[in-house]
Amino acid sequence: MAQSRNIFEEVNEAEPGARKTPATGMIERGGSAGARRVIRWWLIALFLLVAVMIVVGGLTRLTDSGLSITEWNLVFGTLPPLNQAAWASEFAKYQQSPEYIHQNAGMSMADFKVIYWWEWGHRLLGRVIGLVWIVGFLGLLAARKMPAGWHGRLLWIGVLIGVQGAVGWWMVASGLEGERVDVASYRLATHLGLAFVILGLIAWAIFLAGRREADLIQARRLRERKLFGIATGLMHLAFLQILLGALVAGIDAGRSFVDWPWMAGQFFPPDAFSIEPVWRNFFENPGLVQFIHRIIGYTLALFAIGAYLAGRRAAGPVTRRAFTWASIMVLVQMVLGIYTVLWAAPLDIAITHQIGAIVTWVLILNARFRAGYPVAQSVRG
Structure with missing residues (x-):
C-alpha cells in the first residue's frame, strides 16, 4: 500500500508514476522565450541609438548646424570631406544657402567645419539606426526566430525609421529656399514628433518582450x-x-x-x-x-x-x-x-x-x- 503524502509535499519527478511538469507552456515552446530575449536586447540597442539621435538632433538645432549640408545623398554622403578640395566644395555649396547669405556671411572655413561635423554626425547616426534595424530584422527572419505576432510590430518600427529619414530631408529643404535662415518650425515639429513616436514604439516593444507571452495574456x-x-x-x-x-x-x-x-x-x-x-x-x-x-x-x-x-x-x-x-x-x-x-x-x-x-x-x-x-x-x- 502506497504511503500517504502531505498535501504540501512536493512530488519528486524521479519517482515512478510522478507527473512531469512542462518547463514552458505551449506559447513559449519552439525557442520563443530565447528569441524574445534576443529581440529585447536588440530593441534596447535601437532605443539607446534613437534617444542619442534625439539629443544630437537637439544639439544640431541649438548650434544652428542643420543647414550646413545642402544635399542629401544616402550612400556617398556617408563619407565626410577627405581633403581640402572636398571641404572647399562643401563650403561653396553652403555659401549659396540663404542661411549663409543672410546670417553667416563671412564665416571662416574653421567655423563651417564645426557646424558641418554636427550635421554629418546627426545623419551618420540616422544611417546607423537604419542599419541596426535591417540587420536585426533580417537576422530574425533568416534564423526563423520571429515570435508569433511580432513581425508586423517590428516591421512598422523599421518603416517609420525610413520615413523619418525622408521627413528629415523635407525639414532641411525648407531652410534652403527663399530667404529663410532656419527650417520651417512645423516641419521641425513633425520630425521631432515622429522621433518620439518611434522611441515610444520601441519602448513599448521592450516592455512586451520583457514578459512571457503567457504572463501577458493573464495580465491583460x-x-x-x-x-x-x-x-x-x-x-x-x-x-x-x-x-x-x-x-x-x-x-x-x-x-x-x-x-x-x-x-x-x-x-x-x-x-x-x-x-x-x-x-x-x-x-x-x-x-x-x-x-x-x-x-x-x-x-x-x-x-x-x-x-x-x-x-x-x-x-x-x-x-x-x-x-x-x-x-x-x-x-x-x-x-x-x-x-x-x-x-x-x-x-x-x-x-x-x-x-x-x-x-x-x-x-x-x-x-x-x-x-x-x-x-x-x-x-x-
Whole structure:
C-alpha cells in the first residue's frame, strides 16, 4: 500500500508514476522565450541609438548646424570631406544657402567645419539606426526566430525609421529656399514628433518582450481600465507638449520672453497676433507659441498630479510606483522648462530639458503599460 503524502509535499519527478511538469507552456515552446530575449536586447540597442539621435538632433538645432549640408545623398554622403578640395566644395555649396547669405556671411572655413561635423554626425547616426534595424530584422527572419505576432510590430518600427529619414530631408529643404535662415518650425515639429513616436514604439516593444507571452495574456485580463485611460490621456497631452516644444525651438521662442510667470510683464504676450495671415502666429509668433507651450505645461502638470492620486489606488505596487515616477518626472520637467526660459535657453540647460522630455515620455509609457498589463501580485503581497 502506497504511503500517504502531505498535501504540501512536493512530488519528486524521479519517482515512478510522478507527473512531469512542462518547463514552458505551449506559447513559449519552439525557442520563443530565447528569441524574445534576443529581440529585447536588440530593441534596447535601437532605443539607446534613437534617444542619442534625439539629443544630437537637439544639439544640431541649438548650434544652428542643420543647414550646413545642402544635399542629401544616402550612400556617398556617408563619407565626410577627405581633403581640402572636398571641404572647399562643401563650403561653396553652403555659401549659396540663404542661411549663409543672410546670417553667416563671412564665416571662416574653421567655423563651417564645426557646424558641418554636427550635421554629418546627426545623419551618420540616422544611417546607423537604419542599419541596426535591417540587420536585426533580417537576422530574425533568416534564423526563423520571429515570435508569433511580432513581425508586423517590428516591421512598422523599421518603416517609420525610413520615413523619418525622408521627413528629415523635407525639414532641411525648407531652410534652403527663399530667404529663410532656419527650417520651417512645423516641419521641425513633425520630425521631432515622429522621433518620439518611434522611441515610444520601441519602448513599448521592450516592455512586451520583457514578459512571457503567457504572463501577458493573464495580465491583460487584469487590466486596470481607468488607470490605463488616464495614462493614455497623459501620454497624448505629453506628446502635444513635445510638439509645442519643437515649435518653440524652431523659432527660438525660448529666448524671446525670459521672465516668469509673466511674459514681458504681463500674462498674455504683446503682439501675439501680429503676423498675417492669423494662423501663422500659432507656428511663427514667438510670444504666442511660448504662451501656448506654457499653458499646456501647466495643464500637463495638473494632469500628472491627478494621475498620481489615481495611481495610488492601483491594485499592485509596481503600477503605483510607475505612476508615481511618471508624475514626479512631469513636475521636474516643468521646473526645467521654467529654468530654461529664465536663462534664455543656453545650450546646456536647453539640451537637459530635451533629455528630460525623453525620460518623461518613457516613464509615462511605462505607467500606461503597467496599468494595461499589471504584474500579478502573490497572496503574500
